[in-house]
Amino acid sequence: MSDNLTRRSFLRCAAAAGSSVSLGLPAAALGSAMGGAVPGPLSDGRPAKVLVLGGTGFIGPHQVQSLLTQGHEVTLFNRGRSAPEMFKNLERLVGDRNGDYESLKGRQWDIVIDNAKDRPDWVRMAGEALQDSAGYYYFVSSRSVYQDYFSVPMSADKPTRTFDSESIDRETADISRLPYGLAKAESEREVMRIFPGRSGIFRPGLIVGPGDRTDRFTYWPVRIQRGGEVLAPGDPSDKVQIIDVRDLGDFMAHSSGQRHTGIFNLIGPATPRPMSELLYGIRAVTTAETSFTWVPTAFLAKRGIQGYREVPVWLPPILMLKGYGQFDLSREVAHGLRFRSLADTTEATLAYHFSRTPERQSELWSAFDMKREARVLKEWRLSQV
Numbered sequence: 001m002s003d004n005l006t007r008r009s010f011l012r013c014a015a016a017a018g019s020s021v022s023l024g025l026p027a028a029a030l031g032s033a034m035g036g037a038v039p040g041p042l043s044d045g046r047p048a049k050v051l052v053l054g055g056t057g058f059i060g061p062h063q064v065q066s067l068l069t070q071g072h073e074v075t076l077f078n079r080g081r082s083a084p085e086m087f088k089n090l091e092r093l094v095g096d097r098n099g100d101y102e103s104l105k106g107r108q109w110d111i112v113i114d115n116a117k118d119r120p121d122w123v124r125m126a127g128e129a130l131q132d133s134a135g136y137y138y139f140v141s142s143r144s145v146y147q148d149y150f151s152v153p154m155s156a157d158k159p160t161r162t163f164d165s166e167s168i169d170r171e172t173a174d175i176s177r178l179p180y181g182l183a184k185a186e187s188e189r190e191v192m193r194i195f196p197g198r199s200g201i202f203r204p205g206l207i208v209g210p211g212d213r214t215d216r217f218t219y220w221p222v223r224i225q226r227g228g229e230v231l232a233p234g235d236p237s238d239k240v241q242i243i244d245v246r247d248l249g250d251f252m253a254h255s256s257g258q259r260h261t262g263i264f265n266l267i268g269p270a271t272p273r274p275m276s277e278l279l280y281g282i283r284a285v286t287t288a289e290t291s292f293t294w295v296p297t298a299f300l301a302k303r304g305i306q307g308y309r310e311v312p313v314w315l316p317p318i319l320m321l322k323g324y325g326q327f328d329l330s331r332e333v334a335h336g337l338r339f340r341s342l343a344d345t346t347e348a349t350l351a352y353h354f355s356r357t358p359e360r361q362s363e364l365w366s367a368f369d370m371k372r373e374a375r376v377l378k379e380w381r382l383s384q385v
Helices: 007-022 059-069 120-130 180-194 219-226 245-258 275-283 297-302 319-325 330-334 342-354 358-362 370-383
Strands: 049-053 073-078 091-094 109-114 134-140 199-204 206-208 228-233 239-244 262-266 268-274 290-295
Touching (some): 049 059, 059 073, 109 245, 120 180, 134 245, 180 199, 199 245, 206 245, 219 228, 219 275, 228 275, 228 370, 239 245, 239 342, 245 262, 262 330, 268 275, 268 330, 275 290, 275 342, 297 370
Parallel strands (some): 049 073, 109 134, 134 199, 199 262, 206 239, 228 290
Antiparallel strands (some): 239 268
């Protein structure tokens, strides 16, 4: 995509994406339609019968589209309440994660994909219901399962959170209300217990791209597209790693064909990207007049400005977090993990953003308030006089 891309171009692509969603094709191939390089799997593998638990949220539709594109047969299992118009031509079995798995009885699948957010009890019930009906169980976990991020580079063999590490009493804890990282770690252990040697654990970092309603990455393309002076946090060399939702879906579909087992960290690129590369790479596909002013971590901290939540994507690389954006992905790449270009991700994210209602476009859910940004930038300039 050229640097002459206009907002009108984004809107045309967004209109096409909206049509795809209405047909049950949620813009998973948006990157190729917009000219971005879309990587494919290393090999086709064996077609699989795949049961997707859920499949109508953010990552589910992209998983389903990737599975279909790579030749797999897909069945959806959910309550049938969310997005019933999506994937109308697929078999949909109705049930409830709280214990109603009656519709799954007597069926067989090669792969189960479970996207449960933070309920190890849901994972346990599903696993026990399917342990004799599925060859492999794939669980979408999180980078948040790790106890700490002291190591550089980080890898899948690092310790994960436990009740003891979190100082939580297992006997009295409410299993449905565990802290997110612990809930994901406990879910992983349930999967590996029920499907020993037949499980795949996929630990994504920040998942970004078209369809992301949290705006945790969207903030940057939208803010840079607006132009003007942009507050860039920390040091330009601070490392960040993210994952395009379509790359996650492609890898899980590829793994289904290859019958992969084990633990995979799904973030990228393989060589950690400096924050400067992220911001300048995003700017390269917008048309606005934008400049970046780098404000040091210490200056931001004195004003109570937090990384990741308030200033999305970025985390200050203090010792305990240094490995957060520096994962060793050599095993994942060897197994077929591929990465779309930052330009592709940016273009698709902006197209999705412009396809939303004007009200939703004007109010990002994760964003550094522009008035506060301007105030901090002014304070920073005055401090340098």
